[in-house]
Amino acid sequence: xxxxxxxxxxxxxxxxxxxxxxxxxxxxxxxxxxxxxxxxxxxxxxxxxxxxxxxxxxxxxxxxxxxxxxxxxxxxxxxxxxxxxxxxxxxxxxxxxxxxxxxxxxxxxxxxxxxxxxxxxxxxxxxxxxxxxxxxxxxxxxxxxxxxxxxxxxxxxxxxxxxxxxxxxxxxxxxxxxxxxxxxxxxxxxxxxxxxxxxxxxxxxxxxxxxxxxxxxxxxxxxxxxxxxxxxxxxxxxxxxxxxxxxxxxxxxxxxxxxxxxxxxxxxxxxxxxxxxxx
Numbered sequence: 001x002x003x004x005x006x007x008x009x010x011x012x013x014x015x016x017x018x019x020x021x022x023x024x025x026x027x028x029x030x031x032x033x034x035x036x037x038x039x040x041x042x043x044x045x046x047x048x049x050x051x052x053x054x055x056x057x058x059x060x061x062x063x064x065x066x067x068x069x070x071x072x073x074x075x076x077x078x079x080x081x082x083x084x085x086x087x088x089x090x091x092x093x094x095x096x097x098x099x100x101x102x103x104x105x106x107x108x109x110x111x112x113x114x115x116x117x118x119x120x121x122x123x124x125x126x127x128x129x130x131x132x133x134x135x136x137x138x139x140x141x142x143x144x145x146x147x148x149x150x151x152x153x154x155x156x157x158x159x160x161x162x163x164x165x166x167x168x169x170x171x172x173x174x175x176x177x178x179x180x181x182x183x184x185x186x187x188x189x190x191x192x193x194x195x196x197x198x199x200x201x202x203x204x205x206x207x208x209x210x211x212x213x214x215x216x217x218x219x220x221x222x223x224x225x226x227x228x229x230x231x232x233x234x235x236x237x238x239x240x241x242x243x244x245x246x247x248x249x250x251x252x253x254x255x256x257x258x259x260x261x262x263x264x265x266x267x268x269x270x271x272x273x274x275x276x277x278x279x
Contacts (some may be wrong), residue, residue: 001239003043004043004069004238005189006028006042006209006235007046007190007208008192009213010049010214012053012056013056017228024233028233029064029067031252041103042070042071043074045150045151045208046076046077047192048084052083053083057086073088074150077122077153081098099116104145108147109140110149113152115152122165122169123167124168130177140184147185148186150189150190152192154190155190155206160195160219161219161224162219162223162226178201179202182203186205188206189208189238193208194226195208207236210234212252214228232251233253236250
């Protein structure tokens with residue numbers, strides 16, 4: 001199974017930190033369609049817009065109108081749940097109106113979570129949402145089905161103060177659920193931090209791509225700051241098999257500049273000068 005994971009596209013009609021989110025998303029989506037049209041599933045894990053404006057959701061809907069890939073969407077802290085639902089009414093919600101739903105694939109069940117709480121960039125996953133997740137995890141456990149979680153906020157501290165100060169306010173309760181169902185949850189996909197991440201929580205692996213528009217560098221020295229500059233935006237390609245989950249990072253603006261050198265039968269590069277080197 002091939003999965004494409006984008007996050008933090010921040011659709012907006014003006015530049016953000018000197019970057020055009022619409023043009024960058026267009027470039028990203030064109031790359032996905034050109035290189036990974038065979039994807040079985042595409043996900044965009046929140047912060048679909050910068051300010052949650054209805055016009056921004058309409059712009060995103062127009063950008064996706066002619067695609068055959070039909071990405072699965074969730075919302076993030078920059079989104080507005082009501083505005084999103086008014087433009088994307090086909091996206092399922094739970095009984096409380098949260099943007100939460102399940103999608104079955106040939107490698108297991110994807111559960112899309114809503115960690116948006118109003119009035120803050122921090123995330124939350126209160127009792128009503130927890131009840132939905134526990135019910136779905138019980139169902140998957142009973143059916144012997146692996147689960148993959150898709151959420152916006154990171155499920156545990158990542159060591160970067162600027163990210164962790166706007167993480168899940170009830171993260172301990174969420175992680176308690178993960179601990180209980182760690183034999184069922186196979187991988188967690190998220191965004192929010194704007195930098196590439198991988199690791200594990202309670203033995204469950206996780207991964208996150210950078211923003212497609214304004215990626216950050218992580219600061220691990222305790223400063224409450226976001227590092228911006230010449231960092232390539234990206235998305236992730238995830239290859240899922242019965243016994244493995246492999247995550248690749250795709251720097252979609254840089255890839256057109258790459259030179260692809262053929263290798264000989266021994267795995268060496270012939271550079272045209274008679275010299276040989278290992279890649």
